[in-house]
Amino acid sequence: MNSIVIGLNAYRESIRKKTLIAFLLFAMLVIGTSTFLTVLSPGEEIKMVKDVCLSSISFFGMLIAVFGAGALIPQETDNRTIHTILSKPMRRITYLLGKYLGAQLTILLNLGLMAVLFLVILYLQSRRYVDESQAPFSATALVTMKAMVLVFFEMLVLSALALAVSTLSTSATLPVIVGIFIYIVGHSVNYLKNLSEHAPSEFMSIIIRQFYLILPNFSNFYLRNQLIHNDPYVPQGILKLFAYAFLYAAFGLLIAYLLFRKKDM
Amino acid sequence: MPAAIEIINLTKTYRSLFGLRQVTAVDNLNLHVDEGEVFGFLGPNGAGKTTTIKILLGILYPSSGECKLFGEQFTSSSAFAPETADSRLKASIGYLPEGPYFHEFLTGREVLAFYGRLYGLGGQNLKKRISETLEIVGMEYAADRLVQHYSKGMRQRVGLAQALLSDPKLLILDEPTVGLDPIARREIRDLLLKLKGLGKTLFICSHELSEVEMVCERIGIVNHGKLIKYGKLVDLAFKDRAVEIHVASLSDETRKKLEALNCITGKHETGLTSIRLPARQAVYDVLDVLKASSTDVVEVLSQKESLEDLFIRTVKEEVA
Incomplete structure (x- = not known):
């Protein structure tokens, strides 16, 4: 129950943050103006719109997730609100889960707004470039929704890891940097495998392979090809991907709890 | 409890x-x-x-x-x-x-x-x-x-x-x-x-x-x-604070006895004779001397220390 109280409060706090509002506005601007970029690829206008919009949603979603989740605890530590909160009858895990819940609500709201604009743009584009070979808008909408759900799964993992790092930090800088690093490397995990095989030394190969094994593979959550080809089939299965994301998020929260449990505040 | x-x-x-x-x-x-x-x-x-x-x-x-x-x-x-x-x-x-x-x-x-x-x-x-x-x-x-x-x-x-x-x-x-x-x-x-x-x-x-x-x-x-x-x-x-006794007058013999108890006698601004005790523990000994000499005791004043004085004194003593 206390987690919900903390979560709702964290959500109310996050949606007022100027940084997060700026990210959302930027994302909306990029999505909204994506139609103007179609001049760069005549004949592939819808593909272009889908590509730009999905990349923007993933990128700005990542920024919102790492800034949102990574700043919650350092900010409350900095302004000392955390002392009053932790003096109340509540376990620290409750506090952490509450903060995580608040971050998810913020991410959901932002992704939701971006997804709605994305669908509106796609709808307008589908009316503008009527192509008999293209699937109907309902099919596009279905794949788009699936793509958005997977972006959210990715953010579940990223925000949990950013929250874990934030328990060690006195400012949001470290969790944000680590979060962005995990996002970039997480999207390049498949390259890491190749890199480990062609590493100049055995030692480097082992190190890179450990990264490959430990880091979440975010390319699983990126449905670019399916979206472009209106293919609703998700190779790994949505439930499996949810379980994958859930396990990584749970791991992140476990690390956060172990670091935060007896931390001097 | x-x-x-x-x-x-x-x-x-x-x-x-x-x-x-x-x-x-x-x-x-x-x-x-x-x-x-x-x-x-x-x-x-x-x-x-x-x-x-x-x-x-x-x-x-x-x-x-x-x-x-x-x-x-x-x-x-x-x-x-x-x-x-x-x-x-x-x-x-x-x-x-x-x-x-x-x-x-x-x-x-x-x-x-x-x-x-x-x-x-x-x-x-x-x-x-x-x-x-x-x-x-x-x-x-x-x-x-x-x-x-x-x-x-x-x-x-x-x-x-x-x-x-x-x-x-x-x-x-x-x-x-x-x-x-x-x-x-x-x-x-x-x-x-x-x-x-x-x-x-x-x-x-x-x-x-x-x-x-x-x-x-x-x-x-x-x-x-x-x-x-x-x-x-x-x-x-109140602990370790000086006590002052005011009497109407003091004979030389009583004064000597009090000085033997390390008391300081003097004239108070009210005209009374004041006796400053070295420590509050000595108050009964002094009162015994005054009683034996039938001295007229006007008032016994215990000098209370304010918390601020106590705090400053304690911290300074600790630092010293």
Whole structure:
């Protein structure tokens, strides 16, 4: 129950943050103006719109997730609100889960707004470039929704890891940097495998392979090809991907709890 | 009856990242606060007061030693100690931090609703408690204003209200009157006395020594993390203080006897003869001499030390 109280409060706090509002506005601007970029690829206008919009949603979603989740605890530590909160009858895990819940609500709201604009743009584009070979808008909408759900799964993992790092930090800088690093490397995990095989030394190969094994593979959550080809089939299965994301998020929260449990505040 | 607070051999050492530097904020502290007592916890800046309070609240963890609240172990230095007992015991504590800070986007009433829910309050009961505490601290008029528009004193009052929300048995107040105007300070002092009358245990950490003197029964003075003075205020304030006896007149023989007892005699501005005693322990010996010589004793004055004098003297003695 206390987690919900903390979560709702964290959500109310996050949606007022100027940084997060700026990210959302930027994302909306990029999505909204994506139609103007179609001049760069005549004949592939819808593909272009889908590509730009999905990349923007993933990128700005990542920024919102790492800034949102990574700043919650350092900010409350900095302004000392955390002392009053932790003096109340509540376990620290409750506090952490509450903060995580608040971050998810913020991410959901932002992704939701971006997804709605994305669908509106796609709808307008589908009316503008009527192509008999293209699937109907309902099919596009279905794949788009699936793509958005997977972006959210990715953010579940990223925000949990950013929250874990934030328990060690006195400012949001470290969790944000680590979060962005995990996002970039997480999207390049498949390259890491190749890199480990062609590493100049055995030692480097082992190190890179450990990264490959430990880091979440975010390319699983990126449905670019399916979206472009209106293919609703998700190779790994949505439930499996949810379980994958859930396990990584749970791991992140476990690390956060172990670091935060007896931390001097 | 178990003590409301029992601190046993408490030590807190802050270590730098690689343990190269360490600072002992609390050094083998032992303290006992009875239920229903008003205890003043005093000390100069950096003495370890806030660290002790934070350990009492489970915000910091001790390096060694333990704290018991109402007879139950509350915080432990063990990394594997469960949090459950802490959580349960916290329900009986109200805490006002120094210079309380609240979420700026909330109104005073919403702040109280937030903290009230963390105590498990809800529905009509929560609304009732919010109204009651707002009335107690005199903040009904500004309850629906955003906290960001509050003055320091208003924040302090809301801080006190949130500490009172759960009707706790123990109130830990860190500088409860700081930033308040004289009228508000008097109101808070009256409130503390009222809470004392209701049988609440108050653990007050303050630099406003005159306030502490008016409210607290016992005090503990800490410096460099160590408890250097501890006991009933009345005992500490009178202990080792000089006593002066005023008599109508003094014969030479009696004067010599008194001087043999290390007393200093002289003429007081009122025309009476004054006898300054070296220590209050000598008062009965001196009175015996005066009685034997049938000297007319006009008054016996015990010079009480103010808490401020006591505090400054104690800290200076400790430093010396």
